[in-house]
Amino acid sequence: MVVVMFAFSQRGGAQTGTLRLLIDPGDSYQYILDGRKEAPARQLTLPAGAHHFTFWAPARRVVDTTVTVEADRTIDLMLRLPLSSEFLAYRKDLNAWRGRRRLQRMLPVAVTLGMAVWTSTNYVSQAKAHQQLKDDLAIYERSVIPGAIGVLKEKTIPAHQADFQRKRSRFQVSAGITAICAAVTGFLYVRSAKDRLPEFLDQERIRFEGLGWVPGEDGGQFYGGFTCYLDNP
Amino acid sequence: MNRQAAFFLVALAVLFGACLKDPIPDPLNSNPFDQDYTGTPLVEVTSTNSAVILDDDGLPIDTVMVFHFQVRTDLFPASTSYRAITRDPRDGSELTYQDDDQFARSIANVVIGQTYCMEAQLEVVGTTTRVWTHCAILQ
Numbered sequence: 001m002v003v004v005m006f007a008f009s010q011r012g013g014a015q016t017g018t019l020r021l022l023i024d025p026g027d028s029y030q031y032i033l034d035g036r037k038e039a040p041a042r043q044l045t046l047p048a049g050a051h052h053f054t055f056w057a058p059a060r061r062v063v064d065t066t067v068t069v070e071a072d073r074t075i076d077l078m079l080r081l082p083l084s085s086e087f088l089a090y091r092k093d094l095n096a097w098r099g100r101r102r103l104q105r106m107l108p109v110a111v112t113l114g115m116a117v118w119t120s121t122n123y124v125s126q127a128k129a130h131q132q133l134k135d136d137l138a139i140y141e142r143s144v145i146p147g148a149i150g151v152l153k154e155k156t157i158p159a160h161q162a163d164f165q166r167k168r169s170r171f172q173v174s175a176g177i178t179a180i181c182a183a184v185t186g187f188l189y190v191r192s193a194k195d196r197l198p199e200f201l202d203q204e205r206i207r208f209e210g211l212g213w214v215p216g217e218d219g220g221q222f223y224g225g226f227t228c229y230l231d232n233p
Numbered sequence: 234m235n236r237q238a239a240f241f242l243v244a245l246a247v248l249f250g251a252c253l254k255d256p257i258p259d260p261l262n263s264n265p266f267d268q269d270y271t272g273t274p275l276v277e278v279t280s281t282n283s284a285v286i287l288d289d290d291g292l293p294i295d296t297v298m299v300f301h302f303q304v305r306t307d308l309f310p311a312s313t314s315y316r317a318i319t320r321d322p323r324d325g326s327e328l329t330y331q332d333d334d335q336f337a338r339s340i341a342n343v344v345i346g347q348t349y350c351m352e353a354q355l356e357v358v359g360t361t362t363r364v365w366t367h368c369a370i371l372q
Contacts (some may be wrong), residue, residue, distance in 0.1 A: 006238040125249055137256055144313040146266045147360030153267070157257060164255060172252060179245050 015071035019051075021043045029057040030203040031207070055079060056208035059087035059200070084204045093198035104192035108185035115178040122171040129164035136160055265308045266355075268320060268363050272308075276353035279303045279335075280369040283345065297339040298371045300351045304334040313357055320352040322366070329356075343371050 020043050023029045030040055032054040048071035055063045060081035067077055083091075136157050143149050262269040279301045286295040306318055317330040319338045330336040343349055350368040354361050 126253055127269070130256065134256050137258075137261075140261065140264055140267075142310050143264060144266050144309060144311050145358050145360060146268060146362050147358065149264055149267050150360070153261060153269075157261070161255060161257060164253075168252060181242060 014221065015048045016045050017048050017069040017071050018074040019046055019069055020074060020076045021066060022076055022078040023055060023057075025060070029055055029060075029081065031055045032208070044109050048170070053077075056080055056204060057081050058202060058205065060084055060204065062204050062208050084202070086201060086203050090198055090200040097195065099199050100195060101192060104188045104195070108181065108188050112178065112181040112185045115174065115181045119171065119174040119178045122174045126167045126171045129160065129167045132160050133157070133164055205228065264310060265305075265360050266310070266357065270363055272355075273305065275305050275308055275355055275362060276365050277303050277305060278351070278353075278369070281369040283343070283371050284339070286341075295341055296343055296345070296371075297341050298343045298349050298369075299337050299339040300367065300369070301337045302335065302353060304355070306334050316356045318354050318356055318361070320364075321343075322350050322352055334354040345371050349370055 011122055014143075021041070031038065033044075033046075034052055046069045048069050050066050050068045052064070052066050055065070061084045063078075063079065065079070067075075069075065136152060140149060140157070141150055143152065260269065261267075262271055264270060265272065265275045281301065282299050284297050284299055285293045286297060288294045300319070301320065302317065304315070306312075314332055317333060317336065318327055319330075320327045320338075321338075321340055323340070328338055338351060340349060340351070348368055348370050350363045350366055352366050354364045356362075
């Protein structure tokens with residue numbers, strides 16, 4: 001990609017003035033002053049006259065501006081670098097990706113865990129009903145009272161068997177649903193792995209720096225930009 | 234079969250393997266005090282014999298058939314007090330025996346070569362077991 005920028009810069013006389021840079025973001029901005037990239041500083045002493053600045057910060061737009069420095073005076077340059085359109089699009093894609101990931105991973109896992117808890121509860125109920133029947137059988141086997149055995153066989157055990165069968169059916173249904181949920185969760189988990197995290201390609205950086213290496217899946221790419229400053233005579 | 238599918242099948246097998254079986258056997262009739270019990274009788278006839286009843290002059294006045302019973306207390310699931318009941322099916326007459334594990338009952342007016350039967354059961358806390366009917370030919 002080639003970006004051609006046209007800007008005008010004006011060199012001042014021998015007298016100097018001070019320029020304080022109040023840039024947002026304050027910790028990561030860079031600038032090119034009169035066509036030369038310089039180490040970022042908060043305060044500059046410059047010859048009086050117009051100076052051309054190109055500001056940039058990661059995820060921000062390149063901003064070109066011209067500042068006129070007056071001799072023996074200190075002026076403040078307050079500037080907020082706006083977020084780049086690529087970064088806004090990336091942030092939107094990232095949020096969408098996070099939403100999809102939540103939907104495809106966290107939600108199914110939560111549902112499956114919920115179903116597993118329900119299945120466990122049903123298993124405990126089933127096991128208790130099963131134990132009740134075992135207790136009934138033990139009472140039957142120990143009993144020596146024919147009348148009590150009759151009541152046990154005709155009323156107590158059938159009622160407990162019906163309860164056990166109901167709880168076993170509930171457990172089977174919940175186990176089946178849990179298994180299906182687990183399968184769906186696994187499927188979505190595998191499928192969501194193919195949904196790659198969006199990558200942010202900072203085009204403004206390329207525009208600012210002129211040439212940049214952007215690592216990618218297949219090794220990366222060189223990006224180049226060309227900026228030509230035309231001095232104002 | 235990939236690893237996920239194998240894991241899923243194992244999990245499914247574990248889940249359904251957790252289904253418990255009804256522990257109550259069908260039919261439920263293993264307790265000797267159960268009305269539906271079909272095993273070894275609790276009241277057995279160990280032997281039968283005949284006896285001639287003589288009067289004071291030594292003349293025969295009747296022939297009786299004697300059933301010798303034994304209560305199989307070794308089959309009891311737990312020790313208990315009981316009452317044995319014998320019933321003559323010809324006339325419904327009953328005799329009871331409290332906590333006797335061996336007793337005899339005779340029936341009168343019998344004829345040699347005929348088959349005679351006797352019913353027996355146990356009673357515990359006012360309720361009775363099934364009835365066992367024992368028949369024998371008088372010889």
